[in-house]
Amino acid sequence: MAKKVLVQACINSESVEFLCEPRQSLLEVLRETLGLTGTKEACNNGNCGACNVILDGVLVNSCLVLAVEAEGREITTIEGIATPAGLHPLQEEFLNHAALQCGVCTPGFIVSAKALLDQNPHPSEGEVRRWLAGNLCRCTGYDKIVRAVLAAADSADRPIRPDRPIRMDGKVNAEV
Amino acid sequence: MQEFDYVPAKSIAEVVSLLSNDGDQSRILSGGTDLLVQLREGRRKVKLVIDIKNIPEVNELSYNSDDGLHLGAAVPCYRVCLDEVVNRVFPGLVDAISLIGGTQIQGRASVGGNLCNASPAADTIPALIVHQATCLIAGPAGTRQVPVENFCTAPGQTVLQKGEFLVSLLVPPPPPQFGAHYLRFIPRNEMDIAVAGAGASVVLAEDLMTISSARIALAAVAPTPLFVIEAGEYLAGRKVSPEVIEEAARIAQAAARPITDMRGTVAQRKQLSLVLTRRALQKAIERAKM
Numbered sequence: 001m002a003k004k005v006l007v008q009a010c011i012n013s014e015s016v017e018f019l020c021e022p023r024q025s026l027l028e029v030l031r032e033t034l035g036l037t038g039t040k041e042a043c044n045n046g047n048c049g050a051c052n053v054i055l056d057g058v059l060v061n062s063c064l065v066l067a068v069e070a071e072g073r074e075i076t077t078i079e080g081i082a083t084p085a086g087l088h089p090l091q092e093e094f095l096n097h098a099a100l101q102c103g104v105c106t107p108g109f110i111v112s113a114k115a116l117l118d119q120n121p122h123p124s125e126g127e128v129r130r131w132l133a134g135n136l137c138r139c140t141g142y143d144k145i146v147r148a149v150l151a152a153a154d155s156a157d158r159p160i161r162p163d164r165p166i167r168m169d170g171k172v173n174a175e176v
Numbered sequence: 177m178q179e180f181d182y183v184p185a186k187s188i189a190e191v192v193s194l195l196s197n198d199g200d201q202s203r204i205l206s207g208g209t210d211l212l213v214q215l216r217e218g219r220r221k222v223k224l225v226i227d228i229k230n231i232p233e234v235n236e237l238s239y240n241s242d243d244g245l246h247l248g249a250a251v252p253c254y255r256v257c258l259d260e261v262v263n264r265v266f267p268g269l270v271d272a273i274s275l276i277g278g279t280q281i282q283g284r285a286s287v288g289g290n291l292c293n294a295s296p297a298a299d300t301i302p303a304l305i306v307h308q309a310t311c312l313i314a315g316p317a318g319t320r321q322v323p324v325e326n327f328c329t330a331p332g333q334t335v336l337q338k339g340e341f342l343v344s345l346l347v348p349p350p351p352p353q354f355g356a357h358y359l360r361f362i363p364r365n366e367m368d369i370a371v372a373g374a375g376a377s378v379v380l381a382e383d384l385m386t387i388s389s390a391r392i393a394l395a396a397v398a399p400t401p402l403f404v405i406e407a408g409e410y411l412a413g414r415k416v417s418p419e420v421i422e423e424a425a426r427i428a429q430a431a432a433r434p435i436t437d438m439r440g441t442v443a444q445r446k447q448l449s450l451v452l453t454r455r456a457l458q459k460a461i462e463r464a465k466m
Binding site for chain 1: 177178179180181182184205207208209212213215216217225227229252254277278279280281283284366367
């Protein structure tokens with residue numbers, strides 16, 4: 001067996017160390033070593049976008065990144081999108097627009113949309129659709145998803161809603 | 177995924193040394209959007225993966241009007257597509273590079289990787305050929321340069337010898353009145369592999385009516401990207417007209433030798449070679465006049 005490698009990375013603003021084999025994908029290590037199971041494995045070959053994470057500011061499929069490549073890099077996963085103060089506007093608007101059904105594609109869509117709004121805070125509908133072309137939803141929810149992203153872009157400057165603080169376990173207080 | 181060792185190489189010399197020791201069982205990693213899929217599916221067996229992304233030369237993206245464009249082999253597509261200078265000087269290259277995958281793939285996949293993967297359907301290769309791009313290859317005997325049209329030798333096969341790897345692509349500065357375009361046919365709007373593709377470039381004389389030189393290259397209609405040198409030779413010296421463009425497209429169509437597979441038939445690809453070459457030429461000429 002190839003020797004395990006010690007990798008240091010910054011994941012969701014926290015310094016993290018993990019051991020991995022060179023053959024392990026970042027997706028595998030996020031889910032199985034680090035317990036960050038919000039990032040989903042679906043196609044595992046770069047087609048569907050369910051495993052999207054932001055790597056040094058760039059949207060990538062974590063199934064197509066080796067975990068050893070994460071050395072010294074900054075990674076944002078779906079777990080890093082909300083803050084203890086509340087949900088991210090994208091998450092709020094996905095709820096408001098019922099922009100999900102089974103939910104497997106949702107973390108990828110939200111991370112992907114977050115990467116879009118980070119660099120283009122007010123995208124057109126066409127820009128949203130093109131940006132999200134690499135995220136597949138098989139419950140046929142695209143229209144609601146696009147509307148949710150456009151609504152989040154409009155509300156990005158609004159303060160976080162105090163009636164919906166989230167707990168550290170990720171549950172929304174108002175819904176518990 | 178199969179087991180392998182991983183080395184994040186720091187210099188060209190280190191890569192050449194690793195490849196020379198273990199060439200048949202090593203593979204270069206840049207964006208990994210082809211390699212990691214091949215490794216996972218067992219289509220390729222390796223013992224060593226050499227990551228070249230930390231080497232400065234393979235990350236270079238620079239342009240000057242004397243030397244042209246230096247495009248490092250590991251520069252991801254998104255960097256090229258966001259580069260203002262490349263967009264202004266080489267819109268015909270950006271046509272092809274921006275077609276590859278969605279946002280997530282653009283963040284990792286490189287033009288150099290698209291070339292080294294040597295798919296007959298690769299979108300960037302015809303675009304590189306019509307821009308007269310050259311491959312800068314490093315190996316045990318030093319560096320050498322190979323025109324892109326001579327790089328691919330068969331599906332998945334290239335001229336790279338033991339110990340060699342692609343460092344960068346060099347695209348000469350376009351002459352005055354130069355225009356280029358690449359387009360492809362796919363059955364949907366986005367995110368697919370070309371049924372056929374065509375790239376064209378022209379240099380017009382000062383009258384903007386006469387073609388001084390032209391290059392045509394096709395994707396997915398032969399075992400390798402196909403440089404149709406005779407179409408360019410036909411166009412050189414002729415005045416722009418619909419008839420002349422049509423004849424060049426017919427020459428490209430005649431050169432195409434496609435197969436029937438899951439993406440298209442021989443007849444469809446032959447027809448596409450004609451139509452796409454015509455459209456690529458029309459747009460290239462339009463750009464040359466701007």
